[in-house]
Amino acid sequence: MKSYLTPVNEIEKNWYVVDAENKVLGRLASEIANRLRGKHKPTFSSFIDNGDFVVVTNAEKIVLTGNKINDKKYYRHTGYIGGIKEASAKELLEKHPTDLLMKAVKGMLPKNKLGRAQLKKLKVYAGKDHPHAAQQPVELDI
Template identity: 60%
Template sequence: MKTYSPKQGEVAREWLVVDAQDKILGRLATEIAVRLRGKHKPEFAPHMDTGDFVVVVNAEKIKVTGAKLAQKKYYSYSGYVGGIHEVTLKDLLATKPEEVIRKAVRGMLPKNRIGRAMLKKLKVYAGSEHPHGAQNPKQLDI
């Protein structure tokens, strides 16, 4: 018996809409990462991008547990001396709520070119409206 390996043209991709209102950030991010990666499909192959497109709405209304709003920090470094910048989760939610979900999902994807391609299939919006109605996305309940 031979091992089945899917071809790139055989992969059927769906569009899914996830409402992030009152969802826990980490639990939401794991489900999104599984769908982006394609691990929920029987034809999953770790060397290929077999995942679906995921549209996340209401990103500004996510929940976190504990004291993460004040204690969780995101760092970026410019490469210069003294060029490290930190922002708390509360400040990032106030300015760019889409980035909170994008960063959480990005950490759960492979760290290579396939992971970067998977992240491009994630569309995150702060409000309840999105411009992907023409793709006829299905509602995903998490």
Template identity: 50%
Template sequence: MKTYMAKPGEVQQKWYVVDAKGQVFGRLASKIASILHGKNKPEYTPHVDTGDFVIVINAEQVVFTGKKLEQKLYRTHSGYPGGLKETPYKVLMEKKPEFALYEAVRRMLPKNRLGRKMLKKLRVYKGAEHEHAAQMPEVIEL
């Protein structure tokens, strides 16, 4: 018996809407990364993009457990000495909640061409409105 390997042209991709209201930040990000990667499908193939499109709404209403909102830091480094910038997630969630969730998912995907292709299928919105009604997305409960 041969192992089935999906080919890029024969993969059917769906659109899903995820409501982030009341969801735990990290758990939500890992489930979204899994859907983008295609690990929720039986035809998952590691070297082929078998994932689906994901639309996340209400990104500002995501929940952090414990004291993570005050203690957890978003770090970036310019590459120069002393170039470390640290932003608490409380400030980040007030200014750019969609960026915080986008970055969490990005860091859970592969760091290569395939991961960048998967990330293009993620859309994150601050409020409850999105502009992808033409794709007829299914509402999925995570």
């Protein structure tokens, strides 16, 4: 028996809005990654982008369990010799609150062209407001 493959023009992409206030970072990121990939749909295929759009609000009020807020480190490199930079989760949350969730979700997506396309469907905002009201996103309770 052959598996059913949904044609690309028939894939329905919904919009969801998630309030990240008092939500644990990893648990929220894994659920968002599943929505972006489309794993919650019966028509899931690992090589087709059939996931939904996700809008996250209140990213500045996200919670990390234990002492991860101080212990968890994020690294980046400037490209120069000895140019490695380090920031704790607390520093990242204060300066760029949206980056914390984006990095967590990015790590849970495939590391290829498809994963980069799926990450573009994630919209993260530090505050309560977002400019995607025209898409009529449905409130998603995670």
